[in-house]
Amino acid sequence: MDNILTRRKFGLKTQTTLNTRFWLLLLFFGIALIQKNAAQSGYRIGLLPAVNINKPIGRGWAVNFKYELRQFVAEGDYSASPESAFEYDLSDFIFIASKKVGLNNTIAGGYLFRLRGATVTHRTIQQFTIVRKLNAFRLAHRISTDQTFEPDNPVEYRLRYRLTTELPLNGESVDPGEWYVKISNEYLNSLQENSYDLEVRLIPLLGYEFNDNNKLEFGPDYRISSFLENSPRSVYWLSVNWFVKL
Amino acid sequence: MMNPKNLTTFVIIFLSLNVIQAQTKFEKEYRLKNTSVPAKVQAFIDSLPFQEKIKWYFEENNTGNSIEAKFKSDKIRYSVEFDTAGNIQDIEKEIHWTDMPASTQSRITAHLNTGYGYHKIQKIQIQYSGSSDDLINFINKKNTKNITIRYEIIVKTRLIRKVSLFEMTFDENGQHLNTAEIRFKNTDNLEY
Numbered sequence: 001m002d003n004i005l006t007r008r009k010f011g012l013k014t015q016t017t018l019n020t021r022f023w024l025l026l027l028f029f030g031i032a033l034i035q036k037n038a039a040q041s042g043y044r045i046g047l048l049p050a051v052n053i054n055k056p057i058g059r060g061w062a063v064n065f066k067y068e069l070r071q072f073v074a075e076g077d078y079s080a081s082p083e084s085a086f087e088y089d090l091s092d093f094i095f096i097a098s099k100k101v102g103l104n105n106t107i108a109g110g111y112l113f114r115l116r117g118a119t120v121t122h123r124t125i126q127q128f129t130i131v132r133k134l135n136a137f138r139l140a141h142r143i144s145t146d147q148t149f150e151p152d153n154p155v156e157y158r159l160r161y162r163l164t165t166e167l168p169l170n171g172e173s174v175d176p177g178e179w180y181v182k183i184s185n186e187y188l189n190s191l192q193e194n195s196y197d198l199e200v201r202l203i204p205l206l207g208y209e210f211n212d213n214n215k216l217e218f219g220p221d222y223r224i225s226s227f228l229e230n231s232p233r234s235v236y237w238l239s240v241n242w243f244v245k246l
Numbered sequence: 247m248m249n250p251k252n253l254t255t256f257v258i259i260f261l262s263l264n265v266i267q268a269q270t271k272f273e274k275e276y277r278l279k280n281t282s283v284p285a286k287v288q289a290f291i292d293s294l295p296f297q298e299k300i301k302w303y304f305e306e307n308n309t310g311n312s313i314e315a316k317f318k319s320d321k322i323r324y325s326v327e328f329d330t331a332g333n334i335q336d337i338e339k340e341i342h343w344t345d346m347p348a349s350t351q352s353r354i355t356a357h358l359n360t361g362y363g364y365h366k367i368q369k370i371q372i373q374y375s376g377s378s379d380d381l382i383n384f385i386n387k388k389n390t391k392n393i394t395i396r397y398e399i400i401v402k403t404r405l406i407r408k409v410s411l412f413e414m415t416f417d418e419n420g421q422h423l424n425t426a427e428i429r430f431k432n433t434d435n436l437e438y
Contacts, residue, residue, distance in 0.1 A: 054434045059407075064438060096438070103402055103409045106437055131433045140436035164436050171276035171303060173431070178276070182435065212432045243435045 046072040046089065048221055048237035055246040060100035064110070068092040070237075090116035096125065104131050112146075122149045136172050140164040154193035162186035166207075176211045188225075199225035205239060213245035275314070278302035283313065286332030291315055293382055296324070325371075336375035337385070338398065343370060346397065346420075353420025354399065362412075363405030371398040373415075396423070 050068035057063060070089035096110030106129045114121035127144035141163060148156040164184040166174065174180040184203040190196065205219035221237035280288075283302050291300060298317040305312050305327075312335060315326045327335040343351065358365045373396040374384060380392040395418040403410050411428040 052434065052438050054438075064434070066438060098437070100409070103411060106433075108437070129433075129437045131436050133431075138431075138433075138436060140433070142437065166436060173275070175274040175276065207435070215432075215435050217435065241435070243432075243438075245432055245434055 042077045042231070043075065043234040043236060044072055044085070045074040045236045046070055046238070048239045050239070050241050052241060052243045053246060054244070062098050062100075064094075064096040064098060064108075066092070066094040066096075068094070090114055094125070096127075104133075105129065106131075119151060123147065133173075137168065138166040138173075140166075156190055156192040158191075159189045160186060162201075174207075174209050176209055178209055180207045180209065181205070182207050182217055196228075197225055198228055199223060203239065205241070215243040217241040217243070274307070275303045275305040278304050278313070283315075284328075284332040287313055287315070287328045290328070290332075290334055290378060290382075291326065294326075294385055334378050334381055336373050337381060338371045338373045341370050341372050343367060345372075346370070350397070350416070350418070350420035354397070354416055354422075357414075357416070357420075357422045358401065361405075362401070362403040365401050365403045367399055367401050368411075369400040372396075373398055394418075400428070 048068065048070055050066060052064065052066045054062055054064045069091050072085055072087045072089055075085045091114070093113040093115075094110060095113075096108050098106050098108035100106050108125075108127045108129070110125045112121075112123035112125060114123070123146050125144060125146045127142060129140060129142045131138060131140045142161070144160045144162075146158050146160070148158070150156075162184055163186075164182060167181045167183070168174045169179045169181065171178075182203075182205045184201065184205075186201040186203075188199040188201070190199065201221065201223045203219070203221045205217040205221075207215055207217035209215050218238070218240045221239040223235045223237070224232050226233045280300075280302060296317060296319050298319050300315045300317045303314045303316065305314050311330050313328045313330065313332075315328075317324055323340040325338045327338070329335055346354075374381065374393050375396070376384070376393045383389050383391070384393050397416045397418075397420075399414045399416065401412050401414060403412060411430070413426050413428055414422065415424040416422055
């Protein structure tokens, strides 16, 4: 609010950076390329709301809780119109403890508890994150491994790498009361009893910072898997993330 | 009589408190359209011998509001700061450690060696301030008469396992003037 008032006070207009336009263009080309490869295959569309609560507990330690829900709304293949398929899928409860190691690095470990109908899935998670502040944007690398335990299924081991860019839509950093674009690209390698798969995710989100401890992000979350050997499987989520720091 | 171990502990705690007492640096900025830049500011920038594209910012910080022009010339980043009335405040230029005089380097090093533990300089800017006429004279003729020179240094430190980032200001001779701790922005939305 201060920001807007100050701008009005001095009669100043603000400007979207050229840098942002470049990244958005690159993103649209990326999506078009992946969709071309996914033609002739099935897809699903759903909602992916999540709340993420983080609480620092001193000496660089923090605890994080995330609740995420998956709700499918439609499905089909690319040669026909989508059919309505309003179906609740699952709920994830994720607990993570993290420790800052150095100025920009964080190591973290945690546990996921997934409820899908009567099936309960357990997952252990380990991750390492590097966040860098560059001149006009922030860049984050996240490397993580997880192990998923599900009844009647072999253990699934995954190795993930995610690159995330946060681009301010105004100025060189995101300040309270400002919008930003956050683009994530993630590669998930999965191994389950000699069966390997690669999933690729592209998540361009629009975010709003109420203040440094309260942010809302929303936008598409595109995931494609099984494209190495079988016909690709695509899922389009509408992602809504609320980040709160206590 | 204090034994050496207790004395060391006392010195470390005292120096840590000294570091902790540094004020926190607050900054908030946003882009300005060229058409929103006051005429007085534009006139000053036009008088400089740079042809590069300029990015304009409005900045709010602990000491007040300002208008800033940022540009790159010969791969060197410059920033020219004005107050909201359009009066020039200073010109800053990014430099390397080796660009500083040896005597200034040794004074800065001596300051960093007292109380900051492990430290690594991440960025150095030389700051020129003075009247508008003096600054134009300095830019065109390299005449430093009536120009105040300062160094702004961003330093990463690690003391008793606490990692911090500071902005320190030194005068032309390397005499320490001010230290402000840089507050880290929340990174939760980039980590999870």
